[in-house]
Amino acid sequence: MEIIRQYKYLIKPNLTQKQIINDIFGSVRFVHNRFLDDVKAGKFMKGKAVLILEEYREEYPFLKTVDGSALMNAIFQAQDSHNRLSRYKSKRDSYASYTTGNLPRSPIKILNRDRVLIPKVGKVEIVYHRPLPKESVIRKATIMRYPDGKYYVSICVSWDLPDTPIFPDQNRIIGIDYSSTHLFVDDKGNKADMPHYYKEMQERLTKERKKMQRMVKGGKNYYKQRMKLASLYHREKNQRQDYLHKLTSQLADQYDVICMEDLDMQSISQFHSLGKRTYDNAFGIFQRMLEYKMKERGKKILYVDRYYPSSKTCHVCGYVVKDLQLSEREWECPMCHSILDRDVNAAINIKKQCLKNL
Ligand SMILES: [Zn+2]
Structure with a gap:
């Protein structure tokens, strides 16, 4: 094609x-x-x-x-x-x-x-x-x-484009789950953390922001500090953009099918504190980049319905628990007693559910 x-x-x-x-x-x-x-x-x-x-x-x-x-x-x-x-x-x-x-x-x-x-x-x-x-x-x-x-x-x-097979190789399918602490976690347990320099930048931004708050508004130093912050924000944005480009290109090269949740990032960021929003923001950009890169390569992103209980379902036996707090990173299935990592379990379920719909 x-x-x-x-x-x-x-x-x-x-x-x-x-x-x-x-x-x-x-x-x-x-x-x-x-x-x-x-x-x-x-x-x-x-x-x-x-x-x-x-x-x-x-x-x-x-x-x-x-x-x-x-x-x-x-x-x-x-x-x-x-x-x-x-x-x-x-x-x-x-x-x-x-x-x-x-x-x-x-x-x-x-x-x-x-x-x-x-x-x-x-x-x-x-x-x-x-x-x-x-x-x-x-x-x-x-x-x-x-x-x-x-x-x-x-x-x-x-x-x-070589025609992509209708039933792709299992190794070329990945399920990923959004994570507000990591960027995402995949069904094999890999965590896509933002690089350490990005975290250092976040810390630096917080520090410089606090510094500015202590200054006299409208003063010379305040103005200088504002310029400094603006340039730091700019660098942070570029760092994020570069990293996300690399990450999404890698994924799009490595996989034929990517399964993920159809998330409404805006409603999610309302639940988190201000500091975490950059991450949610990053995921939104990540998703858009991934989408066009997969399309360019003639590959597919499959979405699972946002109401599908990917976190609460045990991927081993299919049992759905009623309650699962966001703070519970690991839980034991009351039916089959598997110990489940919250994010990895969700990623596996997302993948399974998407392939069922395929
Ligand atoms: Zn179970």
Whole structure:
């Protein structure tokens, strides 16, 4: 199965590059409208885009130096009957775009994670906030200018997915249970703690926050401390993001099916004290990342209903206890007398329940 996706990034072309891009916008608009006029006049109803472009380039030499792939795409788009009625608007400051292909002679490439090579435009600074999927191939790119003057590139990539088996290998299925003390616990008993530096950062943040509370509001030191805290928060956020990216990529590579609870993180964080909220927040981000990474790889996340008593059910005999306090980390099943770790037991149940529904 072939997967096709778009990934959009902010780009920051320099003045010369902006000029080139704006020229391409203009030429694309010109070709598009010229083509529509010709079709109206009964010309080119079935012509090949290459030949049409050749003719235009003879007639208007300024088109010869403009990105040919972008102009061809303009003709393709105009040939599409849906677009036939809509002329390009000529307002200079409105939304503008053009699409160009990744061709061997004029490739589109990400360079060093901070530049994108765009045909005819050159190496443009890019805010590469998330990488393209490893095995993907760049097909084409659409360069856009928004009314606010910002430029974006939407990169269209494709990759082949081997069909995932309907009944995956048991070793490639994992059940995970949210944990407010660890991030999550899996059905084999592994605990995904946040790294120690993250905990150290939490302690530091608490300390610096207290320091600020003791200062005179509005004073010079207060202001300084506030700046310091803001930069620490920023670093903490990056640390968390980096770690969660690594963790979710690992899981998505290692497993074909991930079973988890369909949690409402907002209602959960109300139960905890303020300090624990960062963790709940982290789990929400974790879940979103995991979701798109599994999807990208053609894999599945299965959810168990949030009312399913995953903690209170004994995974050995199936007995459901009435009461289980949050503080009880370990409990003994009154039926089969198994000693159960609260989180691991829940993770096993989540996995079992999901596979039952499969
Ligand atoms: Zn039992």
